[in-house]
Amino acid sequence: MSLLSVTRSSLAKDLRLEWRSKDALNAMLFFALLVVVIFSFSFEPSAEESRRIAGGLVWVAFLFAAVVALNQTWARELRNQVLDAYRVSPAPADALFLSKVLGNFLFVAVLELLMTPLFSVFFDLRALGATWQLLPVALFGTWALVVNGTFFAAVSLRTRSREIMLPLLLFPISVPALIAMVRATTLILTGEDSAFLPLVFLAVYDIVFTTVCLLLFETVLHAE
Amino acid sequence: MKNAFMLLALGVFLLLSYGLYQGLVAAPTEATMGNVQRIFYYHLPSAILAFLCFTVNFLASVTYLMKRNARADALAVTTAEVGVVFCTVVLVTGPLWARPVWGIWWTWDARLTSTLLLWLIYVSYLMLRRFASGGQAPVLSSALAIFGFVDVGFVYMANRWFRTQHPQPVLFGAEGSGLDPSMRPALIWNLVAFTAYAALLVWIRYRMERARQELEQAHALAALAGGGR
Numbered sequence: 001m002s003l004l005s006v007t008r009s010s011l012a013k014d015l016r017l018e019w020r021s022k023d024a025l026n027a028m029l030f031f032a033l034l035v036v037v038i039f040s041f042s043f044e045p046s047a048e049e050s051r052r053i054a055g056g057l058v059w060v061a062f063l064f065a066a067v068v069a070l071n072q073t074w075a076r077e078l079r080n081q082v083l084d085a086y087r088v089s090p091a092p093a094d095a096l097f098l099s100k101v102l103g104n105f106l107f108v109a110v111l112e113l114l115m116t117p118l119f120s121v122f123f124d125l126r127a128l129g130a131t132w133q134l135l136p137v138a139l140f141g142t143w144a145l146v147v148n149g150t151f152f153a154a155v156s157l158r159t160r161s162r163e164i165m166l167p168l169l170l171f172p173i174s175v176p177a178l179i180a181m182v183r184a185t186t187l188i189l190t191g192e193d194s195a196f197l198p199l200v201f202l203a204v205y206d207i208v209f210t211t212v213c214l215l216l217f218e219t220v221l222h223a224e
Numbered sequence: 225m226k227n228a229f230m231l232l233a234l235g236v237f238l239l240l241s242y243g244l245y246q247g248l249v250a251a252p253t254e255a256t257m258g259n260v261q262r263i264f265y266y267h268l269p270s271a272i273l274a275f276l277c278f279t280v281n282f283l284a285s286v287t288y289l290m291k292r293n294a295r296a297d298a299l300a301v302t303t304a305e306v307g308v309v310f311c312t313v314v315l316v317t318g319p320l321w322a323r324p325v326w327g328i329w330w331t332w333d334a335r336l337t338s339t340l341l342l343w344l345i346y347v348s349y350l351m352l353r354r355f356a357s358g359g360q361a362p363v364l365s366s367a368l369a370i371f372g373f374v375d376v377g378f379v380y381m382a383n384r385w386f387r388t389q390h391p392q393p394v395l396f397g398a399e400g401s402g403l404d405p406s407m408r409p410a411l412i413w414n415l416v417a418f419t420a421y422a423a424l425l426v427w428i429r430y431r432m433e434r435a436r437q438e439l440e441q442a443h444a445l446a447a448l449a450g451g452g453r
Binding site: 201 | 348355356357368
């Protein structure tokens with residue numbers, strides 16, 4: 001079984017499951033909506049101020065919401081011992097991991113697509129820099145959150161009180177990525193400077209941590 | 225074993241006392257900062273030992289993942305715990321020193337932020353060890369240790385490049401560079417004393433962890449033998 005075919009079929013299965021139940025998406029969307037509303041009540045910024053703080057608010061909201069989806073990724077496979085079946089099957093572990101990462105990436109991307117317009121309405125946002133640059137920031141940033149998130153969701157699956165364990169493990173590791181994402185977004189919104197450096201930083205972070213995740217995932221999957 | 229520990233503990237106590245004397249009495253008062261600078265003799269050795277502990281933890285974790293050696297795992301737990309203790313000392317003494325000298329308790333510069341994040345990562349490491357069920361804890365936490373080690377470099381660079389500029393801390397005599405020779409004995413004595421103290425803690429905690437592992441194994445074997453009947 002090749003890496004590609006297993007990844008594709010596992011991803012297709014996850015997407016079909018999500019399409020039929022919409023559990024993760026609904027929970028994430030509503031959670032993110034609540035965070036946005038609570039933020040708007042907590043801060044009442046002017047248009048100028050909101051350009052400075054929106055980068056932080058948006059990414060914190062997405063990070064929190066992503067945790068909701070990430071917590072469900074592997075828990076789903078516990079029913080009917082699917083994960084155990086995976087462990088004994090000859091399918092490459094990397095394929096399982098990659099399909100989960102891609103699935104979560106798509107879910108969080110949909111969330112971002114739906115929430116970003118809402119954010120800009122609530123916070124009266126209009127980017128002064130090059131708006132299209134927000135696209136690579138979102139791509140690299142989401143990947144950074146999701147790749148580590150999927151890995152640590154698999155780790156926290158093996159612990160007591162796993163739902164709370166995931167953010168405890170994921171947030172410290174995600175801090176550098178979060179700093180770069182927020183910095184890039186703020187630079188684009190305020191149009192002060194080029195967002196090139198934080199983007200390169202995010203790309204390097206993504207490459208390094210994707211490698212580390214792939215190297216260690218099989219070990220974690222088979223941890224007994 | 226018990227006697228050896230007592231003897232070593234006494235030695236460490238004497239060393240620490242002499243270090244304290246050196247730092248508080250023998251070392252000259254710093255010209256601009258005054259007596260508060262003396263906290264440096266505790267701050268720097270703690271920082272060095274925290275980083276040393278975390279490095280050993282990383283190496284032990286990698287060794288564990290490659291060789292599945294229970295001793296490596298015991299060393300990893302031990303150094304993580306002792307490292308967190310020293311890192312806490314750094315994070316407490318730092319603001320105490322910063323407040324009178326810089327006028328602020330905290331600044332988000334690269335070094336402070338990385339130290340704080342290091343502390344956060346290793347606290348999450350200890351939580352994972354506590355919450356992970358039984359035999360999986362060593363593997364899972366070794367993986368986390370590797371992530372943490374990789375992450376710290378990123379935090380340092382992220383802070384240097386992207387955080388808005390805060391008042392740059394003026395570190396008098398930090399890293400031994402601008403240190404007056406008359407202050408060197410106090411620093412060296414405290415460094416020696418703290419290293420001995422850390423080594424003692426690591427050693428005794430390591431023995432405890434090994435004993436725990438052996439006990440667990442004995443229990444498992446006994447259960448297996450009992451289950452056969």
